[in-house]
Amino acid sequence: MAHSNRGITGRQTGRQKKQPKGTVKIESDKGWLRLRFTYQGKRRAFALGLPDTNINRKFAEQKARQIELDIISSNFDSSLQKYKPQKNNEDAKTNLITAEELILKFIEYKSKLVSSPRSLEKYQTVLTHLQSVKFKDKAITDSLSNKLAIDLQQDCSEHCYNYLLCKLAPITLKQSIVSLSACWQWGINQEIVEFDPWKSLIKRIKVPPKPMPKPFTKQEIKAIIQGFEQDKYYSHYVVFVEFLFGTGCRTGEAIGLCWKHLNEECSNVWIGESLSRGIRKSTKTNRARTITLTSRLQSLLLSMKSKNFDENFDLDRPVFRSREGNPIDDHNFRNRAWKSVLAKVGVEYRKPYNTRHTLISHALDQGMNPVAVAQLTGHDVQTLYENYAGNVNSRPMLPEILE
DSSP states (O other): HHHHHHHHHHHHHHOOOOOOOOOOOOEEEEEEEEEEEEEEEEEEEEEEEEEEOHHHHHHHHHHHHHHHHHHHTTOOTTTTTGSSTTTTOOOHHOOOOOOHHHHHHHHHHHHHOSSSSSHHHHHHHHHHHHHHHHHTTOOOOEEGGOOOOOOOOHHHHHHHHHHHHHHHHHHHHHHHHHHHHHHHHHHHHHTOOOOOOSSSHHHOOOOOOOOOOOOHHHHHHHHHHHHHHHOOTGGHHHHHHHHHHHHHOOOOHHHTOOOGGGGGGEEEEEEEEETTTEEEETTTTTTOOEEEHHHHHHHHHHHHHHOOOTOOTTSSSSSSOTSSBBOOHHHHHHIIIIHHHHHHTOOOOOOOOHEEEEEEHHHHTTTTOOHHHHHHHHOOOHHHHHHTTSSGGGGGOOOOOOO
C-alpha cells in the first residue's frame, strides 16, 4: 500500500501546475518583449516595445505584477495605455539610447573627472569613427552610431573593426577600440547596456614595435644650445632649452615651472605641475619630485632671477616665458623656434620632448643607477628601460662565447 502511495505522489508532482487566473506571462517575440494574459475570458497580449534583455525584463516583471493587481482590484485599464513604457520613464528611455548617445553620456561623465578638455578628445574621435561606419538594418543603410546601444552586439563591432582596419594605423585602431570598450563598460555599470562587444577585439590588434627614440649626441646638444644663443629671433629661449636638456623634465613641466617652485638659491626645484594650452594640472603620473640642479643650471637661473627681481617680483610668475612675457606655447615653440634652429645648425629634427629621452639615455650610459634616474624623471624603472633607454651602450650585450 505504501508503495502504491509513493507512485501516486510521483505522478502528481510530475504534472505541471496550471497558472492561476489573472497571471501575466512574459514572452519574447523575435527578441522583443510582450505580455500575455487572460482577462474576462479573453486572451490578451501587447508588446512593450522593448528588446528582450535582463534589464528590460525587470521592467516587464513590474508591469506584469501591476496588471495582475489591477485585475484583482478591478482597476484594469483595458486600453493598456497605463502599462506601456511612458516617454518620461527614465528606465525605458535609458535602455533606448543610441550608441552615439551612450558615448556622449560617457563624455559628459568623464568631463566631471578630468581637468583638461584634451583628455576627452579621443572619445570625440571614436564617435566620429562610429558615425562613418555604415550598416544595413531591415534594408535601410544607416550609421552604426544610430543603432541602439543595447542592440550593438559582436557582429556590429566586428563590422566596425573590419572597416576601421583599412582606415587607421594599428596603434590608432587599438586606442579607438579601447576607448569604445571604456564607454560600454561604463554603460554596463549604469545598467544601460549588458554586454561590451569591443573588449574581445582589443587583444586581436597587434601593434608593431616602434624603434626606441634616438637621443641627441653631446655634439648635437652643444650645437643646438649654441644655435639658440646666436639666433637673433630665438636667443630668448636658450635657458629654457638648457633646462630641458639638463633636467629631462617634460616640456609641460618646464613651461609650468614658477619661481615659487625653486628655493632661494635656485639649487633645488620642485616639479609637481604641468602647464599646457593654458591649463595647469598635476604631472602626467600625478606624482611630484624634487631635483637638485647642477651648478651650471643654478647659475643660469640665478642670473635670470636677478634680472627680473624687483619689489613687485611675483613668485607665481612662470620662470620661462615667451618674448612677449606670456607662458610658452609648446606648439609655437616647436614649430617656430625649435625647428628653425635645428635646421640652421644641421641637426636631424626630433621633437623637443626628445630632450627627456636624451638625458635618460646619457645618464644610463654613464652608469647611473636606473632607480636614481627614475626618481629624477618621475618614471618607474621598467617604463624607463622599455621606452627611454635609447643609446646602444645602455642595452645589454651578448656574452662572447666563441674564440
